Amino acid sequence: MESGNALITVVVIVLVGGLLVVFPMYMIANQNDKIAQNILATETTNLVNDIITTGEFTREKLDKYDQKISATGYAFDTEYTIMILDENPSKKEILANATKIGENVFIVVQKTQVDELLNNQQGKMLLKPGDRVNIRSTIKTSTLSMDLGSFLFGASSKDIKNMAAESSGVVTK
Amino acid sequence: MKLEDLGVIFIIIILPISLILGFYIDSQINTLNIQTEYDRKLQKSTADAITAFQLNTANSSTYDIINSKLRDINASANFFYTSLADNFNLPGYGEEQLKEYVPALVYIMYDGYYIYSPFINKLDPLDDFRNSATYKEGEKISGLKPYIYYSCRYKVGGNTDFVITYSLDNYIVLQGKINGANVYDAGYLLGNVEYDSISDKVKYNGVEITRESQLKEYIGNTEYTYIKINGVKYYKDNSTGNWFSFINGEKIPESRKYIGDYNDCAYRYYKEAAEFKDRIINTYGLGDLKSSNAVEINLDGFYSDYDIFAFNDNGISIEEKNSDFNQHRLQIIRYCIERNLSIAIANYNNYVDGTKANFQMPELKETDWDLIVNNISLISFMQGMSIGGKIYNGYSIVANTQNAELVSQNSIYITHNGKYYVPNSTELKESDADDLYGAYNIDFKRKSIEQLKAGTSNEYELIYYYPRKELADYNSMVMQIKTEPYDEMITYIKNCGNEKLKKAYYTALGRERYSLYRPEKNPETLKNSFTE
Numbered sequence: 001m002e003s004g005n006a007l008i009t010v011v012v013i014v015l016v017g018g019l020l021v022v023f024p025m026y027m028i029a030n031q032n033d034k035i036a037q038n039i040l041a042t043e044t045t046n047l048v049n050d051i052i053t054t055g056e057f058t059r060e061k062l063d064k065y066d067q068k069i070s071a072t073g074y075a076f077d078t079e080y081t082i083m084i085l086d087e088n089p090s091k092k093e094i095l096a097n098a099t100k101i102g103e104n105v106f107i108v109v110q111k112t113q114v115d116e117l118l119n120n121q122q123g124k125m126l127l128k129p130g131d132r133v134n135i136r137s138t139i140k141t142s143t144l145s146m147d148l149g150s151f152l153f154g155a156s157s158k159d160i161k162n163m164a165a166e167s168s169g170v171v172t173k
Numbered sequence: 174m175k176l177e178d179l180g181v182i183f184i185i186i187i188l189p190i191s192l193i194l195g196f197y198i199d200s201q202i203n204t205l206n207i208q209t210e211y212d213r214k215l216q217k218s219t220a221d222a223i224t225a226f227q228l229n230t231a232n233s234s235t236y237d238i239i240n241s242k243l244r245d246i247n248a249s250a251n252f253f254y255t256s257l258a259d260n261f262n263l264p265g266y267g268e269e270q271l272k273e274y275v276p277a278l279v280y281i282m283y284d285g286y287y288i289y290s291p292f293i294n295k296l297d298p299l300d301d302f303r304n305s306a307t308y309k310e311g312e313k314i315s316g317l318k319p320y321i322y323y324s325c326r327y328k329v330g331g332n333t334d335f336v337i338t339y340s341l342d343n344y345i346v347l348q349g350k351i352n353g354a355n356v357y358d359a360g361y362l363l364g365n366v367e368y369d370s371i372s373d374k375v376k377y378n379g380v381e382i383t384r385e386s387q388l389k390e391y392i393g394n395t396e397y398t399y400i401k402i403n404g405v406k407y408y409k410d411n412s413t414g415n416w417f418s419f420i421n422g423e424k425i426p427e428s429r430k431y432i433g434d435y436n437d438c439a440y441r442y443y444k445e446a447a448e449f450k451d452r453i454i455n456t457y458g459l460g461d462l463k464s465s466n467a468v469e470i471n472l473d474g475f476y477s478d479y480d481i482f483a484f485n486d487n488g489i490s491i492e493e494k495n496s497d498f499n500q501h502r503l504q505i506i507r508y509c510i511e512r513n514l515s516i517a518i519a520n521y522n523n524y525v526d527g528t529k530a531n532f533q534m535p536e537l538k539e540t541d542w543d544l545i546v547n548n549i550s551l552i553s554f555m556q557g558m559s560i561g562g563k564i565y566n567g568y569s570i571v572a573n574t575q576n577a578e579l580v581s582q583n584s585i586y587i588t589h590n591g592k593y594y595v596p597n598s599t600e601l602k603e604s605d606a607d608d609l610y611g612a613y614n615i616d617f618k619r620k621s622i623e624q625l626k627a628g629t630s631n632e633y634e635l636i637y638y639y640p641r642k643e644l645a646d647y648n649s650m651v652m653q654i655k656t657e658p659y660d661e662m663i664t665y666i667k668n669c670g671n672e673k674l675k676k677a678y679y680t681a682l683g684r685e686r687y688s689l690y691r692p693e694k695n696p697e698t699l700k701n702s703f704t705e
Contacts, residue, residue, distance in 0.1 A: 016180035027191050031198050038202045045209050049216060086651050088644045098394060098636035117654060126653045172220045173572045
């Protein structure tokens with residue numbers, strides 16, 4: 001009888017301990033993640049808006065963006081792609097046959113190429129109207145909330161919510 | 174107390190607090206998400222509106238008629254609301270409902286701005302007061318308010334009291350009393366420009382600007398000689414020798430025969446600028462005019478007292494961005510826009526009846542002002558919509574650099590060997606070619622017309638064409654690489670060391686600026702001066 005009581009006591013202690021510590025920690029960490037996700041999405045959108053309204057893609061803007069999203073306490077991988085408008089194919093087609101409208105094409109420049117262009121041009125890349133910019137940031141590691149969530153609910157890696165934000169736009173200036 | 178009891182008490186206290194905090198944070202996050210989403214929708218609609226304006230003005234052939242510009246702006250404003258309704262696509266947020274939340278649209282133009290906002294209609298005694306009338310007395314309608322110039326009044330002593338109207342570049346208009354005499358004068362301000370009346374030669378930054386050969390461009394598949402006067406292009410029909418303009422795809426004959434052998438717009442631009450400079454300094458004696466002579470304007474907190482018309486100050490020419498004139502110009506433009514816009518948005522509270530928000534002008538950032546005062550742009554405001562935790566108060570600024578309103582320093586491309594380049598292309602800097610030629614950037618944009626189908630007499634087909642046939646250089650134009658760094662194009666060209674490039678650029682800039690529509694110019698007098 002006494003050993004039964006002791007077992008129940010241990011179980012209760014474990015349950016209470018879990019309730020008192022783990023759940024609140026998970027809930028707070030979850031709220032923290034939501035705030036960080038919101039900051040990431042807002043800053044990503046603001047960066048793209050800034051680039052498309054000024055027509056300038058600069059190293060300084062990227063650094064400021066990195067600082068802001070790092071202030072959430074998490075580390076992120078940022079990928080950026082620029083699609084540069086090339087109107088020459090359309091022009092060549094119209095010159096050959098004026099009834100055809102022709103089609104513009106885009107030259108896709110990925111992150112490593114953009115970095116090289118920024119290094120070669122004193123950290124500044126000028127974009128023209130019609131060019132498209134896409135920026136995506138993804139968290140590098142899992143957060144406390146993700147770890148606790150997988151522990152508590154036994155979620156698989158596919159079910160763990162990933163922290164990421166993406167924004168794109170067309171240059172207007 | 175047992176441990177389980179403590180646990181239960183903890184849960185009873187902590188769980189509701191956690192839940193409430195969680196709901197609160199979720200609602201704040203939702204509010205921010207909705208705000209960001211609304212910002213993007215507003216920005217897209219503003220971009221659509223300015224693009225519509227760009228397309229209309231680039232294809233307009235009636236630019237010397239003031240109503241043409243009003244029509245283009247009204248069309249752009251209507252497109253803004255249509256695009257906004259499409260982007261929102263929410264029940265209850267149709268076009269008419271969304272107008273309640275847009276206190277003002279501001280179209281920043283070359284020498285002033287329009288505000289598009291609602292007003293209460295007041296009929297004149299001669300108007301139609303019937304119920305079947307289109308616009309009724311006391312009806313709330315949206316429309317363009319009167320044009321507001323970027324102007325400032327100056328007073329020096331008792332004899333000089335006049336107004337300067339500024340623009341987005343270095344063009345000014347003087348009107349009022351200067352040294353007791355009534356003056357109405359206008360012109361471009363250039364620092365290092367010299368005109369020798371004996372040899373009839375004009376030089377700018379040491380480069381002689383001469384008359385250039387006739388201008389040519391394509392309409393459809395046919396190349397025409399043309400001349401641009403006061404914003405309108407007149408083409409020469411090579412088969413008949415007659416001139417015509419092109420309006421809505423239709424040839425409108427012109428009674429005059431213009432000079433077709435050469436084009437001297439660039440020469441006139443620099444010559445008139447030299448004469449204007451001479452009048453300002455010698456005739457009007459405004460060389461000592463200071464910013465403190467401005468009246469009825471509060472420049473507290475802005476840059477301190479300085480000479481406005483310092484044509485060459487410590488090596489900085491008056492048309493450069495770091496000149497005192499340019500700093501003063503930016504202050505005046507900003508003050509004019511801020512003051513009237515604040516009043517317009519505050520007065521909007523008198524017109525709304527569906528929303529309970531208190532409309533106020535948001536504070537624009539310095540980077541926003543930098544965009545506004547140097548480009549044709551559209552500023553849109555949207556306020557009053559509930560987004561959960563607060564009331565939405567946002568704005569969007571979209572600038573446009575490819576329109577027929579402003580020839581900025583970056584509006585000129587240089588053609589060479591069948592391609593066109595940006596002026597700071599590395600290849601051009603090192604080039605010694607004789608075929609460098611400057612052209613306006615909108616002349617490289619695609620256009621369309623309806624023309625008679627080959628082999629038919631009454632069948633028309635839509636064809637596309639480019640006024641200029643050159644292809645964009647991949648390095649400098651498409652990829653924007655192999656270009657020289659620059660802070661300001663006019664300063665870069667001055668120091669580039671390539672005299673042929675300088676001449677091509679200066680000639681193009683002068684030609685295109687001289688050919689723009691100016692309400693101060695008498696179009697008939699101008700046309701007569703270009704007639705054979």
